[in-house]
Structure formats: C-alpha cells, structure tokens
Amino acid sequence: MTAKFSLFRPLTESLLKTNSEAEEVEIANSLAQMYQELLRDFVLDGSYSNTNPTHVDGGIALSSQHALDCLRDPLRTVRFIKGLNAAIQDAFIRFPDEQLQIVYAGCGPGAPIVFPLLCLFTPEQLSITLLDINASSINSVEELIIALGAGDYFRPGYLGDAIIYQHPPELPLHIVVSETMDKGLTKEPQVRITQNLASQLNDKGIFIPESINVYTEHSFYSKEPYFDIYKNVLDLGPVTNTRDRRSLFSITRDIQISPSFEYLSEPIAVPADFTETPDICIYADVIIYGDLKLTKAQSLISNSYCVKSLYNIGATQYRLHHTTSDIPNWEVIELQDDLLAP
Known part of the structure; x- marks a missing residue:
C-alpha cells in the first residue's frame, strides 16, 4: 500500500456522493477496514489498541481502541466527514484568503473525520490541530501523519485535556470538531469541551456539531x-x-x-x-x-x-x-x- 494520504481519494469521493443510508454504511465499512490496515502497517507498537479510558472533570475520555471502534458507527462517521467538508467550503467564503485553523478535539488514533478530506485541499488552505488526552492516540495519529506524508497539514498534536486547551491567540480559530459524546449526553465530556473551545472560535467560526x-x-x-x-x-x-x-x-x-x-x-x-x-x-x-x-x-x-x-x-x-x-x-x-x- 502506498504510504500517501491520497489513497483516501476514491473512498472520499464516493463518500461525498452517497445519498442513501445503505451507501453510507458501505463506505463507512470500507473506511474502517482501511484504517485497520493503516494502523496495523504503520503503528508497529500497536499502541492504538489501548483500552484504558481517562477520567476528567467533565466526563470519561474514551481509550484509543474505543475511539477507533467509533468507525464502526457508520452513519455517524460518514455524516461528520460530510459535515466537516461542507463547513470547510463555507469557511472559505466566510474567511477568504485565510488559511483555515481547524481544531479536532478527541481525534483518537486515526483522526477519521479529517484524514479522508486532506486529498481535497492543500496545506496552504488548512492547518489542523489534533487534541487527545491519550498518549497512545497522539502517538498513533502522528505516526500515521508521517507515514502518509501529511505533515504539512498539521500543527504539533496536543496531548492533554480539551476542556482546558487554549488555542494560540495569534491563530484565529475557524472550525472546531468534537464528537466526544455518548447517548443522552451522558458519560463523555462533549458539553465541557464545547464550553471551552466554542468560546475561542472566531465570531463567524463553525462548531461541529452545530447543535x-x-x-x-x-x-x-x-x-x-x-x-x-x-x-x-x-x-x-x-x-x-x-x-x-x-x-x-x-x-x-x-x-x-x-x-x-x-x-x-x-x-x-x-x-x-x-x-x-x-x-x-x-x-x-x-x-x-x-x-x-x-x-x-x-x-x-x-x-x-x-x-x-x-x-x-x-x-x-x-x-x-x-x-x-x-x-x-x-x-x-x-x-x-x-x-x-x-
């Protein structure tokens, strides 16, 4: 397998064209399989299989393996990728001639909401900051970034609590993505992360999910x-x-x-x-x-x-x-x- 992020392009283009739940599930399953192969091939220490959750003051942060398991939540995966793509397109209009600053909180070991979209944009258009509280997740995703030749898109990963993360004030924040939630807004820290990161967005910035x-x-x-x-x-x-x-x-x-x-x-x-x-x-x-x-x-x-x-x-x-x-x-x-x- 060629170690370039462009290998996502066929799946990404098909994903963005899906217009039925059956098509979304089929693409999501293919994407999950691709991630399993990428992690197996390029994260040789297998650290992404860590199953230890982390308790923060605001919820339970998923372990690396459980975050990776969310790829098997097919409609969620596909629609968040579609949503981020649509948000990026709108942000280009709201912020013309600016490199978009994107923060992805709770990225897990594979950052699956952003990686498939890299093939559609240039590093001059996007600068992405990945946040995760698990060292195994940050280490795994950084190994993937290197292996896939995607380093120009990413700022150094942040190992720590997204509830207290402060984005550099000299880098206006345009988009935040966080899907750190469980059913009924229980257990996980989505609300506390939203409280922290939404307040740091540019006035016309976009938070995903919107509501x-x-x-x-x-x-x-x-x-x-x-x-x-x-x-x-x-x-x-x-x-x-x-x-x-x-x-x-x-x-x-x-x-x-x-x-x-x-x-x-x-x-x-x-x-x-x-x-x-x-x-x-x-x-x-x-x-x-x-x-x-x-x-x-x-x-x-x-x-x-x-x-x-x-x-x-x-x-x-x-x-x-x-x-x-x-x-x-x-x-x-x-x-x-x-x-x-x-």
Whole structure:
C-alpha cells in the first residue's frame, strides 16, 4: 500500500456522493477496514489498541481502541466527514484568503473525520490541530501523519485535556470538531469541551456539531431500537411508540463558558396510565452541519437513554436534572404534592 494520504481519494469521493443510508454504511465499512490496515502497517507498537479510558472533570475520555471502534458507527462517521467538508467550503467564503485553523478535539488514533478530506485541499488552505488526552492516540495519529506524508497539514498534536486547551491567540480559530459524546449526553465530556473551545472560535467560526437538541419522552425502553457496533444500523426495526415529548435544552457554540453546565426541567406529570410507556427516556438529535444530522437510534450518540422507570416514582410530578460536574449524568427529582405550586 502506498504510504500517501491520497489513497483516501476514491473512498472520499464516493463518500461525498452517497445519498442513501445503505451507501453510507458501505463506505463507512470500507473506511474502517482501511484504517485497520493503516494502523496495523504503520503503528508497529500497536499502541492504538489501548483500552484504558481517562477520567476528567467533565466526563470519561474514551481509550484509543474505543475511539477507533467509533468507525464502526457508520452513519455517524460518514455524516461528520460530510459535515466537516461542507463547513470547510463555507469557511472559505466566510474567511477568504485565510488559511483555515481547524481544531479536532478527541481525534483518537486515526483522526477519521479529517484524514479522508486532506486529498481535497492543500496545506496552504488548512492547518489542523489534533487534541487527545491519550498518549497512545497522539502517538498513533502522528505516526500515521508521517507515514502518509501529511505533515504539512498539521500543527504539533496536543496531548492533554480539551476542556482546558487554549488555542494560540495569534491563530484565529475557524472550525472546531468534537464528537466526544455518548447517548443522552451522558458519560463523555462533549458539553465541557464545547464550553471551552466554542468560546475561542472566531465570531463567524463553525462548531461541529452545530447543535445537540436534547428532549425527553415516556417510552418502553426495552422495545426501543438501539444501535451498537455489532448490529446493522439499517436493520434495527421500527421506532416504538412514545408519548409526552418535551424539549429540554440545546447545546450550541453559544453555550455559556462557565460554570459547569447544569439543567433542571420544569415539572413533568406522571401519566395516569403508563403501562405502554413505563420509562423516562432521554434522546438527542445531533445536528452535525446544515441538513446533516443523526436522530433516534441512528448512532451510538443518538440512542435513547433510560433515566428511571415510572413504576419507581411515588409522586405525581417530577423534574429532570442534568449535570456535567465530574461525570455527566441525569437524575429524576420527585416532587411531593404538598410542595407543588397551586
């Protein structure tokens, strides 16, 4: 195999032309296979197979191997690549005659959202900074950069926490990419990373994903279609019936910088009859860029998340509380009837 990043071109050109989920899955599988071969051939110490996650104040950062496993989340992979390509094209218009500064937070051992696009641009157009908290990821991706002859596109990789990373102020930041999230905005530090990096963007800069729209429904959780990397996303079955949809909040580049993000919902009524929908579930529609998005059960990051069974609630109303302090999580706060507003 020729050690040049141009070897991505056939796949990249096909990927950008996909217009069905079946085509997206086929291309994503080919891309995942290519990465396995590249890492095997050029990262000889196998450090990318490290499976030790890292706890930061804001979530759990995936290990190198688990980050690499996300390539098997096909619709997510393809649509983030498409989204970044579209964002770059728009950024050329917003920032004419400027070299675009791109930060990719949580790049893993292969930086799969940016590498396939290099064949479409020149180093004079793009300058990319890769961030990851795992030394095994930074070491692996830097070995790939050297092996594929792509060094002119990249600034030195940053080994550290994206929640505190400060981009050089003399390099105006045009695009940030971070897909460091799990279902229902639990576990991983997406929100805290967004708080830090979005605030450093140029006024007309672009954050990918553009928006994470979180909502709740009462559902029958065990009947929900649920994607994992061992399933075919095209064959998960129909979406189950839900009720009482309520929008909660959205995460965008306009998020507050500090303190740690907290959310408390308005009171939500427990249905009189919930036998068909006995679970309180959280969902996130991920708007990657423009019309590119991931909705319920299309990805690991848009799967449903069950907070609690209604059978275990003794009150008639409750609130949902979300925090990013320590590890992002949800809890149900029961409202006693004698404390409810009249």
